[in-house]
Amino acid sequence: MVDGEHTALRFKRDGQWREMSYSELEDEVAQVAGGLVAQGIRPGDRVAVLGQTSPEWTICDLAIDRIGAVCVPIYPTSSRQEREWVLSDSGARMLITPPDDLPRGEPVAPVPRGEDEPSTIIYTSGTTDPAKGCLLTSGNLRAARESLDSLISTGVGDVVYLYLPLAHLFARMTQMMTLTRGATLAYFGGDIREIVTELTEVKPTHLPSVPRLFEKVYAKVTAFTEGMDRERVHSLVRAAFGGRLREALTGAAPIAPEILEFFAACGVPVYEAYGMTESTAVISANAPGAVRFGSVGRPLPGVEVHIAEDGEVLAKGRNVFQGYHRDDTASREALHDGWLHTGDLGALDDDGYLYITGRKKDLIITSGGKNISPANLENDLRRSRWISHAVMHGDRMPYAVALITLDAEEILPWAKENGLPEDIVELARHPRVLGMVGEVVTEANSAYSPPERIRRFAVLGHDFSQESGELTPTMKLRRKVVHDRYSALFTALYGGNLRS
Template identity: 45%
Template sequence: MTTDIGLPQTVAALPAVAARRYGDRPAQRHLAGGVWQDVSYAELREISTEIGLGLVALGVAPGDRVCVLADTRAEWVQVEFGIALAGAVTVPIYPSSSADECEWVLGDSGAVVVVCENAALQAKVESVRDRLPALREVVLIDGEENTLAELRARAGDRDDLERRATAVVPDEPALIIYTSGTTGRPKGCVLTHRNLTECCRVCDAMGVMDASDVVYLFLPLAHVFAQVISLGSAGMGAVVAYCSDGAAAIMPDLAALSPTLLPSVPRIFEKVYATVSGLVPAEMRAKAVAAGMAVRQLERAGQPVPDELAAGYAQADAALFTKVRAVFGGAIRQAISGAAPIAPEIIEFFHAAGVPVNEGYGLSESTAMGTLNTLDAVRIGSIGRAVPDCDVRIAEDGEILMRGPHIFAGYWQNPGATAETLVDGWLQTGDLGTIDDDGYVTITGRKKDIIITAGGKNLSPGNVENDLRLSPWISQAVMHGDRRPYPVALITLDAEAVGPWAQGEGLPADIPTLAAHPAVRALVQQVVDEVNAHYATVAQIKRFAILDHDLSIETGELTPTLKVKRRVVEQQYAGLLDGLYD
């Protein structure tokens, strides 16, 4: 089932539509045996068909849930399409999840099959399998038994699989994304085929990507942002190049692949900014950014760049901006930052450098869609304007509300939570914001994160935390102060920046020692003082503690997209926070 412009209305239809439109053009690019190899759209359809036939042979019925427990890789998407062709529902699990977390998602969704990347991830499932009565089969992408290759080799009735795929309707569940959550058990966001294929129409209408793009994807496919990029790329005919080996491979991959589109989370841009912005003195950097922003504004308006400005920009480009573009492979047409707020200063810097980072906004419950800045319509500091067919309004209490074809069907087997989140068709986002006369939306805070001091002052911690993270010395900052007399902060050090600095100062390079060293504390204090100068006294950080380690996904302090789990951190370091008020 497709629309009049040839875009699919179900994920099950997407492989066939893409194969028909793009044929032998590359759909996937992955590193194998040290060589980057391509999978064409025609090959992707065939592989997905074989996986679908294998799942049917395993007894997977229409509507059954099939979990995928793997890192971002080409096979992840191949399996997802195979699940859709069989009429089943994909349920992602983050590979960083504990065995207990795996048990919750597998058990709550009632999954009958789980596809694991390797034996290490399979072991998590096996350790809790006796408590998962619905789970019948475990398939390994990389393994020696019960492998994905064996699944693909199973014979099956292709006509029957085609009937299954054709029988899928837009409003049936296609994907259940379990929210990471800061408290309580994760809830399963039920995203329909209509929700997911809406991203193809949005990408088409807004020019997010096209068939000429090379999209570099390192984001976890268990996160809805990566899902939208993946499916949108298939709809538009772009090639998706997958991260070859975890976070450490991102920069080498970018150099090797020269992608044109980079979807990312703010932390990646923050770290690159902290590294490259120090290549020139602060005063020179400020002039370079001012010149670059002026040039970009004239270019967008189609106006000529005056000779004097062009000469100033050429100097900045040679001294700094060419190095910035080189970090990303030299061919970036657009980068999209999502999943968490990003400081306007960072966006300005990259726009000036010719690496336009455009901020967007969405939730799992809105299929990662909502608002987006674009190459032709950008207002730095905002999260952009509403995407096509999305209505955005501000409630009386300042909350951002959304509705449209991208809004989820509800939480899996949780009608109470669904009723609280979907009110008269409007998604209650939990974020606070404003909309200006041109339709640009700006987030001012999050309802649950609002700090109300003992003096009754309402503070939004996000801006202060973002400003602190602009420093190359600081990795994470968590502001605290709810029902307290003043704000304080927990700060972690960026080992990549502080380590070399410490060696230059003749200090030990290990983070636990540096976290307690007076010289490092003075370094951080200077950053805090500079940030405080931009805020009213009531919002200033009065005291801080430096942790002897960074926050991490493994400890449960960060989500898989590197957002801080504020409540978890506050509970884990409650004693340390109490000490800041002694």
Template identity: 45%
Template sequence: MEAGTAPRQTTGSKTIADLLPKAAELYGDRVAQKHKVGDEWREVSFRRMWEIAREIALGLVDLGIAPGDRVCLLGNTRVEWTWVDFAITVTGAVVVPIYPTNSPEECEWVIGNSDAVAIVCEDAGQLAKVFQVRDRLPALRHVITMTDGAAITLDELRERGRGRDAELVRRYEAVKPEDPYTFIYTSGTTGPPKGCVLTHGNYRAIVDSVGERELFRGDDDLVYLYLPLAHAFALLVQLGAFDTGAPIAYFGGDTKRIIPELSETQPTYLPSVPRIFEKIYTLVAGNVDADTLRRATEVGGRYHDLRVAGAEIPAELQEAYAKFDEALFKNVRAAFGGRVREAVTGAAPIAREILEFFWAAGVPVLEGYGMTETATAATTSRPEAHKFGTVGKALGGVELKVAEDGELLVKGPNIFAGYYKNADASFGAVVDGWLHTGDLATIDEDGYLSIVGRKKDIIITAGGKNLTPANFENDMKQARWVSQCVMHGDRRPYPVALITLDEEEIVPWARSQTHPPIEDTSIAALTQNEKVRELIQAEVDKANAKYAQVEQVKKFAILDHDLSQETGELTPTLKVKRNVVNEKYAEIFDSLYG
């Protein structure tokens, strides 16, 4: 579990524009990137990464890209994304990432709203989205492809760059901390996405704050990255790793291969959204009886609490832990590659029970808090200083306070410079340096932050009771059979829920039934099956037991398909778009009050 104990070293860059040139100079031939080609993991050094990015950058200059121009980047997480990202940055231009799951119309909005003059696409599939809307984008002058398709290729761009002089140094040295570094468009659970203007100073400050955490400790460490680089979370992880000389292994492009690739790469640090941890926990909980799981979590938790504190571990506890370790915990660690020192979960809430289990197993999964408007992060948890159920304490240089109405306010050098072409006076407003986050929160006497819910998500029943839907929803998502859960009940007499089934779990269960057998195991049929409804009812009853009667879900409906990004119900980070769900399934919700 332990790895990477070298003293912390950083590039000391002034902005993000000079980070890669300094990293190449400092770390040279050390491995910066690992990426999969076929069945082989190939390596790229810091020096080589800079050579490639420099050629792309000079090619962009040859195309006429000027400092301050916006250049969009549309593609999955891969090494080419990173090369292009740094190339745009060192020219003094502004990176505008677009999620690869976006529709042509969503791409059009980001390209048009940002006034982008160029876009770099991953492949022919992403190019097709741009070509479909290009006639409505008069500012867009250049379309480039990373791999294939009818556009300028990266190889052609690099060739153009090789013929230019070294004006690049003048460009990236001229970039100031207050200059825009990236426009990140929020995934938008309501309304069109807004472009958060984040400066070089914002990200340099948050990279420094995260660096104090010593998440990355040099070339013995390895980060496994599958999160979309269009999201602020993955971007910060990448910048933090390269600033300290830690290499990154980029996933091969297939999310179903994440677990096998963790075994192949053996990372020490894993940033993730909750779903991967929820799935592994659900798998364990489905194969270990509840009493054994509870006892194992209790024993493992006490063992690691003492170990991290440097305290003596009683022989009796060591013996009990060794038994659970042999039977359970070592297999959990192996699922993550066997070397994970720390994992971080973000972008959505995760149940406390899941965090406690992984802590007991020797895979610390810790929460932080932040948003795009805080340049990704604002708080962090540490192995030696954490409270499960909270999202940790403020990062260095960041201040937190709770307003009279319960809204969390954040202040620091990481606070964004506003929304591009959109002076929003409500959520996201910055007043006297304090960002109004839109999140309801509490801060305990030790400085640990707890997020209660979103102001706009609060349900007020017809009886005037305020409900935070995320609590019940997260409880339900722990259930083996449940994929998504959405509570509904604003201005209604009682709360109800819309539930979707986890196909990977429910279908094998249905096929195993014999008394009587279930003939049709399609999801559409299972949603109507009485035995399935009994299963889900038991999970609803279990979750309801935690809440007062007025807060309990009285009725539920099972949807005959899962929520998805493609159908517009989830954001790219898999958050539910409540307004879309409430509107799309209004008839179903209405029927629960009939």
């Protein structure tokens, strides 16, 4: 039982950090649950939540669960069309938009929920297809929590810093594990540019993240500490994360082994994990004492992993979802005899560590018959401080080409220092920038066989974004959108009339 006086939530208001105890959180949740009941919400009803990561989002989530209703999260970056689709398809009875005023009423007691009763419907932001609603039961969530028990060591006195969107299951599982163990959940202040500053203020012991944060820190540190004493570098890195970080967990996208090795050497262990919404966010993970860089770890307790004949990763366990909401065809494609077909390609080594090698749908087969998994080389390119995104193309073509976007936070200050135009469009075609990018491509290419290498590339005068539809809310590339939108540019890369 958690002491009610312990700090449950820490958050910023008007530039100041504030706290909410576990007893205060319980009171808030009970009142909001009462407000939902007063407005006619009953067990099994769908309630949508749309808002930035905040204490109010957590309170809504816990209140919805308390009365046996079903939480339907919506990403705040979703388009109007995407929001309307989720509300319509889920059959939501109510939409709550925290941190706006939450419904309040007389406190109500928790409503018991059966193992097979739906707890949440999460719409996956597909990289190629329209969003599908993953229906997760109370039993799925419980199984996932049990699987994570051996991985996550949070407890009373620990602080978990959360900047990921709570519409993403990775963030909600973090929320669940933090609060069931009596630790403190600290929310970012709402400005993604302030994350590094807030890490030094919050001094977290645990940090869930996507790879981009670690990639950017790695790129900055390696660029500006050349020649510095190694222990001094390690000390600076530890300080950048607040000085108390014991464990960081990364997932949702691949991360280069060299980056993980670097942070481990600095005393900031970053454990790569693997899962998806359909598996309630858990399949495998590296863990303290069981790390193999380049892998996504061993299957977590309660989860079985099998590699199909075509190389697809299959997973089975009580954590695997029951199917997509109102989409039997997609459900049958995803589930066979209890096995979840992840769509990822991978391999297991002799010690049971899982390696993800690409996505089945993303596989490039050149006209020469060479199979290329683009994510590996794309990820290597993104390790450069100058590159934000890279997208390869080459299906049924003689060789691979790529579109590359620049990291404005890095390239613009460099341009100013070097007397170049402080305009991303002009920089994208400037000979010095093209030369720098070319050097990065050449270096990355050297790790691959000739048929797998990028032969030509173009640099775009803008970055990809969620708003323009090229990225999902979790910053994954919508490859089909990019290929369709820039088809003429890809074609030009094969025509010999474009500098690269």
